[in-house]
Amino acid sequence: MPVWLREHSWRQTLTAVHLSLPLRGARATPASIFCSEQYLKVSIPPFLFEAVLYAPIDDTNSTAKIGNGNIFFTLYKKEPAMWDSLTLKNVDKEKLQYLRENAILKAQEKAKEEMEAKKITKQEHKKYALEATMKLEEAERKRIEDLKEKERQKVTEELELWKNQHTDGDKYKSIQKKRELHQEIEPLKERKNEKLNKIQIPNEGTSKTRLKSTKGCSCSIFSQNLKEEQLPAPRAAATIKVNFTPRVFPTALRESRVAEEEEWLHKQAEARRIINSDLSELEDLKEEEKNPDWLKDKGNKMFAMGDYLGAVNAYNLAVRLNNKLPLLYLNRAACHLKLRNLHKAIEDSSKALELLTPPVPDNENARVKAHVRRGTAFCQLELYTEGLQDYEAALKIDPRNKNIEKDAEKIRHLIQGTMQSS
């Protein structure tokens, strides 16, 4: 039960009410005071003071001064009138409750509104700051642009100047040269006269620019002969034999791919050397049938002729001999596709892809084929999304292949079709 503070004293004027509340030793903080239009509460546990005011006050402008064990309220009345008493008399419990709640609600609303207003002003300030910075930056940028532009214009002018004086100089030079040569080589002129005429006549009607260089051209007959006597004879033909730093791949060398290329080569070398076979089973095989490459070729031939089961057998045997050659799995996957053993096709393509790491340009073709075969198998099993994934992987490796693109499009349509209908 709170302890009610009842020893308050008050005075009033026409516009204001002065209320003094002794606190009996309790410490008051601004948080302990709650005031709304018609309700005033001071709560310092365990002390409590509340008053339902006689008439509404302007709670935003009213003040409370805390000090000397006392709270001194200055409440400004909304309507200037003399109050009969500080509080409303005969306030029943319900009304009191209602008033209390209302007051709280009103206070909350007010708080919310204040917050809103604060937010808005903050935003406006931000916007203003932003605009100001933008203007500054814009000015800076413009200044730089102007500098550049000035530079550009200056340079353009210089260029024009150079060009003009240069073309004049050129013409002048070529005319001078001709005159000099004519003077120097009188006897030669007789011999060259015919030649000169032949060249000059077609030039009669040429444009200005061509004339410039042909003038130079007719000079060259004279100067060329002079110069030729000074030039050494053509070199004696010879050949220099060259050795190149060895490189396994036909593509150009890049440092960043060297590590991957090494890995791939190493793997291939390893794969060739593996002979994981159980000799006892294979004793009755001919020598050539124990060679995985020969078996692969046999399998390829059978595939080409349409004997898919035979091809599968050949590849199976080859795999038993050497299970690290990716091409065996790749080709076996193609056979399974033809035989409609779709799950086996997927398995084999996956195994091939595993063995075709790291991805280098050398095994690009093989990887594209593996993805396409696996994609086809998925699609035939109606697992279109997986199929599309594989087709897209194939496209990533070889973006220019039109067939893969077309098929990928078809699958996309299929997926969209099934989604719409379901």
Place this chain on the structure above:
Amino acid sequence: AAAGGAERPQVVSHVQQALSYTVFDCKWVPRSARLLCLGSAARGTGLVQLYELHGARLELLREIEKPKPIKCGTFGATSLQQRYLATGDFDGNLNIWNLEAPEIPVYSVKGHKEIINSIDGVGGLGIGEGAPEIVTGSRDGTVKVWDPRQNDTPVANMEPVQGESKRDCWTVAFGNAYNQEERVVCAGYDNGDIKLFDLKNMSLRWETNIKNGVCSVEFDRKDINMNKLVATSLEGKFHVFDMRTQHPTKGFASVSEKAQKSTIWQVRHLPQNRDIFMTSGGSGSLHLWKYEYPAQRSKKDSEGSEMGVAGSVSLLQNVTLSTQPISSLDWSPDKKGLCVCGAFDQTVRVLIVTKLNKI
């Protein structure tokens, strides 16, 4: 980076010209404000276009179409009066054209079995001494040197040993042509090999491997005692070799820099200052570099033989012009800072690099 430091050279884009074909090489016509674009049209024929710089635009003066796409060209072996263009095309043909009468080539030979990737010329344009010669490097793994006065057979042929598998030659460059006898050819291959051939002795003078395909090599000057060689490669790396001191086993000293994330397609030295060069990259960017020499260019190693000391390279400026690789670059020999570059976005751009005098 572009605006910082008022004293840094700026790369100003002067003119941009959209083309209707793929441009593989662009070259300034010496002693003029004209430039050539060489490339391949969509229908598989070769195109040579001659433009003239007029104010802020390029005016097309002439267009020449040839049966095979053209990969590269040079004016290096022709005299200043003649200004004949030597081109290498996709079929392995080396042709020299008089641009005034381009119907019949002045010189023609089917030099290689596959595309000529790179071409260079020396002995012309009043630069250096000695016979005019053209070198071509091809995908068939051979590097051949031609003299325009000798038909059909090359004067030097660098080919793989019998039975050896070939590597593509991606780039060639002449150097060391400081008198009538001396000359070297440097060739870069797709497996990272760089080989230096001495044409006076007809022998292999030096070789090394830089672990990435070599896209472009260039000496800082063709007509002096060989001073520096820049080799650019795939994966954004380039090496600058100091060619003054050759160690018997270690070869030439070098400094390398990894600049751009992508292939560096071309390197070109500024004709007016041999310590400044520009590299063009696969990401459409251009980087301008300056080489600084070390305090001492050579020192003695533990056995007493001379070995070179490489200097350092600093980046002066970089700019991104395109989203596609800039595959060709050429400085104008007449106006300092003027350059043209061609990119695979079918655009040729004329650029001006400012403040090069202050370096």
